[in-house]
Amino acid sequence: MIPQTVEGKYDHLQSILREMESVAVGYSGGVDSTLLVKVAIDVLGSRAVAMIGRSETYPTREFEEAVALAETIGARYVVVNTEETDVIKFQENPPDRCYYCKTELFGKLGDIAEREGLAWIADGTITDDIGDFRPGMRAKSEGNVRSPLLEARFSKADVRELSKHLGLPTWDKPAFACLSSRFPYGMGITKENLTRVDNAETFLRDLGFRHFRVRFHDERTARIEVGQDEIKRLMDDNLRTRVVQQMKDLGFTYITLDLQGYRTGSMNEALPVELKLQYSA
Numbered sequence: 001m002i003p004q005t006v007e008g009k010y011d012h013l014q015s016i017l018r019e020m021e022s023v024a025v026g027y028s029g030g031v032d033s034t035l036l037v038k039v040a041i042d043v044l045g046s047r048a049v050a051m052i053g054r055s056e057t058y059p060t061r062e063f064e065e066a067v068a069l070a071e072t073i074g075a076r077y078v079v080v081n082t083e084e085t086d087v088i089k090f091q092e093n094p095p096d097r098c099y100y101c102k103t104e105l106f107g108k109l110g111d112i113a114e115r116e117g118l119a120w121i122a123d124g125t126i127t128d129d130i131g132d133f134r135p136g137m138r139a140k141s142e143g144n145v146r147s148p149l150l151e152a153r154f155s156k157a158d159v160r161e162l163s164k165h166l167g168l169p170t171w172d173k174p175a176f177a178c179l180s181s182r183f184p185y186g187m188g189i190t191k192e193n194l195t196r197v198d199n200a201e202t203f204l205r206d207l208g209f210r211h212f213r214v215r216f217h218d219e220r221t222a223r224i225e226v227g228q229d230e231i232k233r234l235m236d237d238n239l240r241t242r243v244v245q246q247m248k249d250l251g252f253t254y255i256t257l258d259l260q261g262y263r264t265g266s267m268n269e270a271l272p273v274e275l276k277l278q279y280s281a
Helices: 004-020 031-047 060-072 088-092 097-116 136-142 156-165 191-206 228-234 237-249 266-270 273-280
Strands: 023-027 048-054 076-081 120-122 212-218 221-226 254-257
Touching (some): 004 031, 004 156, 023 031, 023 097, 031 048, 031 156, 048 060, 060 076, 076 097, 097 136, 191 212, 212 266, 221 228, 228 237, 237 254
Parallel strands (some): 023 048, 221 254
8 A cells, every 4th residue: 555645746746657658757866766677667668768868977776776677677778878088177166067967868858759659758756855955956957857755745755655655765865975075176177087987876875875975076086985983983993904905005195984974975064155156056
C-alpha cells in the first residue's frame, strides 16, 4: 500500500507523466532522478528514456552504478557524452559554473530527444531545491526543461519514502554532486584535477565511508569531509595512515580533515549573499 503521506503526490506525478506522453529524463543514478525514471517507465514504458551524462565531472563509480541500476529497473537508457570541461567559462569556475554545465547537458539532451521523437526533457528537481543556491536552474528554464517531481510537490523526504515503497535501492542513498563542486570558485578546473578528486573519493568510498567529499583547495592541499559520525573512524591510526598515503600518491602534499564534517555545498559558504542573489537571478 502506498504511504498516505505521498499517495496523492504519486498519483499527481503519474498524471503529469501521462500528459507529457514521452520524455527524456536527465538521470544521474541519484535518489531523485532514479525515482523519476522508475515512475516514467511504469507510466510510459519505452516512451521514457533515461539520459545518463558522461564526463570528467561525473564520479566514475556513480556512472557505473547508474548504468547498472538502469538495467536492473528495465530502463531504456542513452549515455550522453558532455563536454562542459571544454567550455572556457566552465573552466574558469565562476559562481554560476553550474549554469554552463547544465546548458551543455540540456543542449545535448534536447538534440537526442528530438532524434528519438520524445516530446519533453525532464530533470529531478524537487521542492528542497527551490531557494537553494542553484545557478543551473536558469539553464533549465532556458532549455524548456520540466520538473515533474517539483510539479507534483515532492520533497526529499517524499522521494525517499516513495522510493523505499517501490523497492528502489537508492531510497537512502546519500546526496552527491558533480566533481566540479569540490573546487573553490575562481580556481580553474582541469580534467586532470577532476580525475585526482575522483580517485581520492573512490578510495574513501572503497574504505566504506558513506558521507564524504575531497575538496581541492590547490594543487597541494586536499580538505577531507566525512560524516560527523565517521570522523572518529577516520582518525584510527592505521586507517588515517592509509588515507594520507593515498592522497600523497595522488599528488597532494597537505591532507586536512574538516572538523565540521561533511555537508553539501560547503564551497558556497564563502560566497557573499549578494553574489548568491546575483547569480541565482
